[in-house]
Amino acid sequence: MTETPASLTSTQLGAYFAFTEVSSLLRHAVEKQLRDVGDLSYVQFQLLARLGDSPHGQQRMTDLADGVVYSRSGLTYQAQLLDQRGLVTRAPSPDDERSTVISLTEAGRDVLAAVFPGHIEALHSLLFAALSDSDIDELARILGAAAAHLRAIPPRSAAPRRRSRPEA
Amino acid sequence: MTETPASLTSTQLGAYFAFTEVSSLLRHAVEKQLRDVGDLSYVQFQLLARLGDSPHGQQRMTDLADGVVYSRSGLTYQAQLLDQRGLVTRAPSPDDERSTVISLTEAGRDVLAAVFPGHIEALHSLLFAALSDSDIDELARILGAAAAHLRAIPPRSAAPRRRSRPEA
DNA sequence: TAGCACTGCTTCGAACTCGAAGCAACGGTA
DNA sequence: TACCGTTGCTTCGAGTTCGAAGCAGTGCTA
Incomplete structure (x- = not known):
């Protein structure tokens, strides 16, 4: 560490709070x-979107979670x-019996397609509408x-968790 | 609406994903x-921090929630x-019997003080270390x-919620 | 001052999240 | 091939979150 100031500059604080x-x-x-x-939670949307972006609309559980x-x-x-809603299916991987491969179904793609335009529209009106093109460039870069x-920093930070005192 | 493109530019997508x-x-x-x-959840820290920043270390429940x-x-x-941990106290407001005023205790300030340096240090090493001063300025501005x-946009968006089908 | 809509908080039930523990399959070694 | 540490997922219990409903206090109007 080069330096570890005891506080943040007001600009840093402002950036963080914003x-x-x-x-x-x-x-x-x-x-x-x-x-x-689409009656989807944010997590569900993320999962479907990520599947939709994957090779055959499928991924291993762990990769998806990460x-x-x-x-x-x-x-x-x-x-x-x-799965219950029929938006994905799950099946053991042929390569590795331990792995479960989760795949997007047609219905899943339909829901994704139904939700996407509104999602994008929301991002436009909520976020990008307030920013200039160059702002967006900067934002993306930074x-x-x-x-x-x-x-890169914490490849997978370990250190045992600790909620409350487990016991004396 | 001026325009509602069906998709985002790749820069916009990049900014959003990042x-x-x-x-x-x-x-x-x-x-x-x-x-x-400090054995605090993020929410708890936010609450304490906000109280610590308030006039007499106290705020109304609703204002705090907002x-x-x-x-x-x-x-x-x-x-x-x-309250159980003794970090805050709660009491009805003298002005308005309906309101509960929640106040930071000394113990609460102590916990906050114990957690703060590490919190700031974490922000430094995780976020600001990767950015130049001018980047941080830009980030704060944007x-x-x-x-x-x-x-400003949604003062308090209404519209009834709807989880799953409440019925067959 | 009686009535009444509204505000502020809490209680309640249901849903979601997590880590620990459990279980099966894998892959290396002898 | 038998062993054994590791990996991948699920089950389980506990804790957290939310919205709806409930309850009390407030303030406006007649």
């Missing part, structure tokens, strides 16, 4: 749109729900660098 | 630090937990504008 605020508000607004149009920064057990739960940094 | 990724990763990392050092973009019932729950826009 970031968290945009994050919260945008998330809520987008969530609402997804719920209203992709959306989500717990494996949580993914199992959501995959069940999506956040891209930040994302790369975050991805 | 944003969500930074948001997720940063959130997880910060959450972990807060948990390890401040952190959080449901009222959720706040009631967390306020109970923080996200500030976006936040203002988001705050």
Whole structure:
């Protein structure tokens, strides 16, 4: 570490607060749109979208979970729900019997197609409408660098969790 | 509406994806630090921090909930937990018997003080370390504008919720 | 001052999330 | 081939979140 100031500059604080605020508000607004149009939670949408972007509309559970920064057990739960709704199917991988491959169905693609335009429209009106083209360029560049940094720093931070005192 | 393109430019997509990724990763990392050092969830930290920043270390429940973009019932729950831990106290407002005023205790300030340096250090190493000063300026400016826009757009969007089919 | 819509908080039930533990399959080694 | 640490997923229990409903206090109007 070169230096570790005890505080942040007001600009840094401002950037951080603005970031968290945009994050919260945008998330809520987008969530609402997804719920209203496709009866999807944000997580479910992310999962479907990621599948839609994958080679044969399919991915291994673990890869999918890592992709959306989500717990494996949580993914199992959501995959069940999506499976019940017929938006995805699950099958053991031919390569590795342990793996479950989750695949987007036609119905899944339909829901995705139904939700997408509104999703994009929401992003336009909520986020990009307030920004100039060059702002968006800058944002993409800066956040891209930040994302790369975050991805690289903690490859998979360990350290045991600790909720409350488990016991004396 | 002036125009509603059916898709986003790749720069816009990039900005959006980078944003969500930074948001997720940063959130997880910060959450972990807060948990390890002060045994606080992110929400709890936000609540304490906001109280610490308020006039007499106190705020009305509703204002606090709005401040952190959080449901009222959720706040009631967390306020109970923080109360039990002695980090805050709750009392009816003298002005308005309906209101509950939640106040930071000394113990609450102590926890906040214990957690803060690590929190700032985490922000440094996770986020700001990857960015130049001018990047941070830009980020603050752009996200500030976006936040203002988001705050203004939906004063409090209504529209009834709808989860799954309530019936066959 | 009686009536009444509204506000502020809490309670309640249902849904979602997570980590730990459990179970099966894999892959290396002897 | 038998063993064994590792990997991939699911099950389980506990904790957290939300919206709807309920309840009390407020303030406006007649």
